[in-house]
Amino acid sequence: MKPIQDSLKSLSNNxxxxxxxxxxxxxxxxxxxxxxxxxxHQDQITSDIINRSLVKLYEFINQxxxxxxxxxxxxxxxxxxxxxxxxxxxxxxxxxxxxRCPRKVMNDEQVKYKSLIKSMYIPKDILEASMASLESDEGxxxxxxxxxxxxxxxxxxxxxxxxxxxGSFGVGKTYLLGAIAxxxxxxxxxxxxxxxxxxxxxxxxxxxxxxxxxxxDAVKKVPVLMLxxxxxxxxxxxxxxxxxxxxxxxRMLENLPTFFTSNFDFKGLEHHLxxxxxxxxxKVKAARIMERIKYLAKPVELKGKNRRY
Ligand code: ADP
Ligand code: MG
Numbered sequence: 001m002k003p004i005q006d007s008l009k010s011l012s013n014n015x016x017x018x019x020x021x022x023x024x025x026x027x028x029x030x031x032x033x034x035x036x037x038x039x040x041h042q043d044q045i046t047s048d049i050i051n052r053s054l055v056k057l058y059e060f061i062n063q064x065x066x067x068x069x070x071x072x073x074x075x076x077x078x079x080x081x082x083x084x085x086x087x088x089x090x091x092x093x094x095x096x097x098x099x100r101c102p103r104k105v106m107n108d109e110q111v112k113y114k115s116l117i118k119s120m121y122i123p124k125d126i127l128e129a130s131m132a133s134l135e136s137d138e139g140x141x142x143x144x145x146x147x148x149x150x151x152x153x154x155x156x157x158x159x160x161x162x163x164x165x166x167g168s169f170g171v172g173k174t175y176l177l178g179a180i181a182x183x184x185x186x187x188x189x190x191x192x193x194x195x196x197x198x199x200x201x202x203x204x205x206x207x208x209x210x211x212x213x214x215x216x217d218a219v220k221k222v223p224v225l226m227l228x229x230x231x232x233x234x235x236x237x238x239x240x241x242x243x244x245x246x247x248x249x250x251r252m253l254e255n256l257p258t259f260f261t262s263n264f265d266f267k268g269l270e271h272h273l274x275x276x277x278x279x280x281x282x283k284v285k286a287a288r289i290m291e292r293i294k295y296l297a298k299p300v301e302l303k304g305k306n307r308r309y
Pocket of ligand 1: 125134168170171172173175307
């Protein structure tokens with residue numbers, strides 16, 4: 001703490017020690033917050049206590065409080081960045097307690113909030129989407145009503161269907177998922193958005209890789225999962241049955257809400273899932289996956305213009 005050290009140094013070097021001491025004491029005791037504190041604790045504070053605590057009081061008046069001397073958290077000028085002092089009486093002296101300053105509290109909240117939304121392969125701007133920014137035009141009216149319904153009824157462990165949002169390219173399906181994730185974060189609910197085609201591509205390339213197991217595990221267990229663009233991937237029967245199938249199975253059993261978006265309606269997706277990469281037709285297995293999706297999510301069509309152009 002430079003100012004105090006400097007002042008103390010000049011106190012001891014200076015021949016006018018007493019004069020400087022009185023000057024600092026005067027400055028400290030005339031500081032409005034110090035005055036208030038002393039007034040409010042008149043019955044406990046003696047002049048002895050004040051003399052003994054002068055260094056602390058001097059530290060106090062030189063620190064920024066309620067962020068009044070700082071532009072930002074990064075440029076916080078306090079001894080402990082992000083913490084501001086409060087006066088308190090400890091034994092027979094006045095001491096300082098450092099608490100988080102308003103900017104630090106806000107910053108910590110934001111970090112916590114951001115950590116509630118995880119994503120894999122989703123563009124960053126989507127994660128800024130909010131329900132408030134959505135105009136509720138006709139093409140989306142149904143979806144917005146259902147989403148509101150979900151958000152007001154969500155409770156951990158309660159069986160609640162997610163949504164299967166389908167519609168053509170660019171109508172805003174992924175954007176809606178981003179808005180749901182943000183709304184959930186506001187309620188302190190963790191969620192994860194996964195862009196399915198890229199997830200599957202990565203799975204294919206990393207069969208031996210242990211990290212993929214922890215990714216699959218995270219997808220399985222996150223409180224609210226959003227699988228974006230299912231049906232746009234090329235899926236092997238292994239991915240369909242062993243990966244997707246087991247993720248969905250787990251989420252059904254644990255009552256973990258799951259959202260999907262797709263260009264296909266249920267029928268179209270079932271068809272897509274019947275033809276795996278090798279071109280084999282596997283209707284029964286596709287039907288089994290569809291059953292799980294239908295159990296987990298209610299279909300809602302999104303209509304409207306392509307917002308990409
Ligand atoms: P989809 O997933 O249906 O193909 P997107 O969600 O990616 O469509 O939306 C297409 C583009 O339009 C994106 O750039 C997205 O940010 C933007 N967009 C979608 N919905 C909205 C909205 N309600 N307000 C503002 N921008 C939107
Ligand atoms: Mg999309």
